[in-house]
Amino acid sequence: MFIARMTFRFNRLAVATLLSACVATPVWAQSADGKAKLIDKLLTLWHPEDVVVMMVQRPAADAVQQARIALQGRVTAERRDATLKDMAVDVQKYINEATPIALDTARRQLASSVVPILQQQFSEEELKQIIAMLESPVKKKFEQMIPQMERALGEKVVAESRAAIDPKMQALTQAVGLKLRAATTTP
Template sequence: MLAATVSAFAQAASAPSSPAKKELVRKVLQLQQQAIEGTAQALVEQPAARLLQQAGMALQTRVPAEKREEVAKAIQADAKKFADEVMPLMRERAVGLGPTTIGPLLEERFTEDELKQLAGWLESPVVRRYQQLAPEMEKALSEKLIGDTRATIEPKLQALQQSIGQRLGAPGAPADAASGKKTIPPAPKASAAKK
């Protein structure tokens, strides 16, 4: 009896989806295009933001005060150029991959009736408004969270960076300062900032 149940389940799982189910999957993917594009955008913005954060810290120690603003603007321009070049490619590719990556998961894990319900829910004006508001809500929370915790977190982050620098034997780490040896960290390579 167990073998018959397993066999029936395997046949059902490997059976091709109906045209109606495939159309529902296509509709759900279309309704989720903004979220798919958002994933691509995050994949571009997160590493760029980390690089900008690292550059901001390096500016304070490696660039003379009178040149910091100019260098910061140049770095911002490089980051914008990167995003402008990469973002359209990532969005287009993400939307193109949706049917072959997300589509099979939807077909496999949702029944036709569930896909109808999901599409109806995604088409709801309330859900659309909520999805449109989501980036603004995330930004508001992030800004407030960073503002409220910066004074506590930054010293801990700097201590972590110093600890890591000491463990790696990086020049300019507190061990060098204690020995009286003055070290100047090397300036970042221009080509590395543009990649």
């Protein structure tokens, strides 16, 4: 009887320990394998699931841009701005609702999509090199400087090419506006 109770307690402890490990640790990193631990660290640094945020937000941004184009020249600036502001509420609601769903799905799918590719295509040494690159202070510094560099380049391009590009942009806007008006007024 004593042995049976001890076995039952041991089994409950083993199950509890196993369950806590499964909840706390991603499936691909549960083994003692060094490669699995490296993959877990790589995914923590890389965040491949962030691509779904762009996948969710791109259609919303495109819809707003298309609406802006469709409204331009057809309604007053005040009405256009009010309509776009009203649309922004719907767009934000969509983003707030769709993004968590997509991120949750992406996180669940990592183990069956990205992890096998990393396991098959990269050695432990290569994974260590990728991690070192992602953790590099020089990379972090470079990434912090990107907005400043992009802004500096953008300002120079605008300053130098505005006179040549503005008339082309105005012509494009007029042409698109005329075609939209013609399409909406012709039966």
